[in-house]
Amino acid sequence: MRINYHIHTVFSDGSSSIRDYCEIAIQKGFEEIAFTDHLTVFPDGSADPHSLNTISIEDYVKEIKSISLEYEGRLIIRLGVEVDYIPGSENIIEKILEGYDFDLVIGSVHFIDNVCIDSLKHRNLVENMIRENGFDSLYSKYLKLVSKAVETGFFNIIGHIDIVRIWGFNPADGLKDEQKVLEFIKEKG
Known part of the structure; x- marks a missing residue:
């Protein structure tokens, strides 16, 4: 089974849309993918400009859930996020993660x-x-x-x-x- 669990879209630092990546995945023979856009939140609550934030994450989740229904039977699409571990932001991250039902949460240090x-x-x-x-x-x-x-x-995968x-x-x-x-x-x- 071909899978890719580390895809970033235009919601963070990626170059393509969710739908575009789904089409590419199908063309390349992938059976399952996970979108894991960056969530980089600093201790003061601000987010990195190339990251999801408390507003865009809502649209991100809705779009992935909607598109996953469209591709049902052709491509398994998982909802994920790659969270930057930054000391001092743990409470903020925990609160954000509790608000969504992610299939996977990658923890990374950048x-x-x-x-x-x-x-x-x-x-x-x-x-x-x-x-x-x-x-x-x-x-x-x-x-x-x-x-x-x-x-x-917080994380079920540790990234790179x-x-x-x-x-x-x-x-x-x-x-x-x-x-x-x-x-x-x-x-x-």
Whole structure:
């Protein structure tokens, strides 16, 4: 069975509509997909401009539910969201998630010290962080945030645990700490 559980639409940072992605999925032989647009909410309650927010999430959910009925029998469509874990926003996230019946909730870490570590726009800031403290320091912070995300219990999937290495940097000790976090994720279920 061909599936894709990590699709972003124009509701966040994707380039196509929900309907367009459904058509592409069918053309490529997928039997099941999940839309998982970004939900990036900061501790002050504001949302990233390339993210769902408390208003657009309502339209997002309605559109996916409506389109999933249209494609019934041709494509299984799951309702999901990719939530950025940002310390201090837990209560806001919990409240938002309680308001919807998501099939899956991906927890991801994209921000460290208010810097989006996988954004081309922030690459210089990431490289400055590495120059000042070394990659191992950034890597350690990242894995601690991933572990905290797991501890919240909000997520049934943890997204791209390796994204901290997007710019080609690797920890001096190899990936043993990453493996420990993967074991922790497995332990927590």
